[in-house]
Amino acid sequence: MVETFSYDTLFSETSTDTPLNPVAHAKYDFAVAYPAPETLPMDGLIQALQTAVDSDSEKVLAEMAYYPQQLGALELREFTARKLAADRGFAVSPEEIALTNGSGEAIGLVIQALTNEGDIVLAEKFVYMGTTNQLRRFGADIRGVEIDEGGIIPEALDDQITQLVANGEKPKYLYTIPEHQNPTGSTLSADRRKAILKIAHKHNMPILEDDCYVDLRYQGDVQPAFRALDDSGIVVYVASYSKLLAPGLRLGYFTCAPDLMRRALSFKIGSGPNQFASVAIEGFLKSDLDSHRDNFNPMLKAKCNSMVSALEEHFGDSGATWSVPEGGCYVWLEMPEASDIASIRDEVFEQGIESRKSNNSTPL
Numbered sequence: 001m002v003e004t005f006s007y008d009t010l011f012s013e014t015s016t017d018t019p020l021n022p023v024a025h026a027k028y029d030f031a032v033a034y035p036a037p038e039t040l041p042m043d044g045l046i047q048a049l050q051t052a053v054d055s056d057s058e059k060v061l062a063e064m065a066y067y068p069q070q071l072g073a074l075e076l077r078e079f080t081a082r083k084l085a086a087d088r089g090f091a092v093s094p095e096e097i098a099l100t101n102g103s104g105e106a107i108g109l110v111i112q113a114l115t116n117e118g119d120i121v122l123a124e125k126f127v128y129m130g131t132t133n134q135l136r137r138f139g140a141d142i143r144g145v146e147i148d149e150g151g152i153i154p155e156a157l158d159d160q161i162t163q164l165v166a167n168g169e170k171p172k173y174l175y176t177i178p179e180h181q182n183p184t185g186s187t188l189s190a191d192r193r194k195a196i197l198k199i200a201h202k203h204n205m206p207i208l209e210d211d212c213y214v215d216l217r218y219q220g221d222v223q224p225a226f227r228a229l230d231d232s233g234i235v236v237y238v239a240s241y242s243k244l245l246a247p248g249l250r251l252g253y254f255t256c257a258p259d260l261m262r263r264a265l266s267f268k269i270g271s272g273p274n275q276f277a278s279v280a281i282e283g284f285l286k287s288d289l290d291s292h293r294d295n296f297n298p299m300l301k302a303k304c305n306s307m308v309s310a311l312e313e314h315f316g317d318s319g320a321t322w323s324v325p326e327g328g329c330y331v332w333l334e335m336p337e338a339s340d341i342a343s344i345r346d347e348v349f350e351q352g353i354e355s356r357k358s359n360n361s362t363p364l
Helices: 042-053 057-065 074-088 100-113 129-139 154-166 189-201 258-265 275-315 342-350
Strands: 098-100 120-124 142-147 175-178 207-210 234-241 252-253
Touching: 042 057, 042 154, 042 275, 057 207, 057 275, 074 252, 074 275, 098 258, 098 342, 100 129, 100 207, 100 234, 100 252, 100 258, 120 129, 120 154, 129 142, 142 154, 154 189, 189 207
Parallel strands: 120 142, 120 175, 175 207, 207 234
Antiparallel strands: 098 252, 234 252
């Protein structure tokens, strides 16, 4: 009998024992922002890829024969530059944009380029746990910033930084999802963004802007990006095509100051993202971006309205409160203090419904 080799004394200090079992999802899974399958533009993406191959097969096949360049497919970066100018109000060149395997990779690269063990990083009091997991992995000391229904409270942010600095604990940077925030659904107003930028300059603190939900607005006005309000380089801008098209495509991007871009890309393993996906996305979006948004976002709005109506029907007299977002995928529910939600989670899951606890999203 062969003795099984043991790695127990060989694991790196940064590795974690991660379960390999597939995650069980409820039929009605409100814990993660999955789009309805019928909203995915698969026919359009397939047709766009076919059109690209048919129109210039020699060029496309030659590109497929090589590993993608580090910044990603040039045509999609050119489209992204045009989209940012038209939709988000700031100009960058294709050479200032890096495509990544989802916005999560972009955030991870920036985190590695900026974060040392013990560095203090600020984020909303409740924020996307994928980012907090990455921050913890690289040793960040995450501090939550006070929020209300409008997102980060600028005065609270300034007071918190001032107190930290007085204690010899200057924050390294601020991570924020300003548009349709995950998980609260809030959107920062233009006035708050301007105030936060002033605070960032006052304390010499970069802003890592995660704008991955900006295309998913179904009512109200889109707010200006932090990056559109400031071209000094203090803002690192991250966004995604996965949320708009299909999460399984895993395609995001970021743009930032050139010296930070070089440092961030030094942590990238391998080349740019999938070339097939890049060709399909660029071909589809350059002809169908507006029509897809016009079709997709009303579906999101209908689902949001259904959720809010159900909350009004079942929790209207309970003392519970909830957000009514103008876009994105998240409704934030706050139950009365005496409510014991944890005790019924398993029973609710057995009925096919899953939600996420607030303490899964707190950086504290």
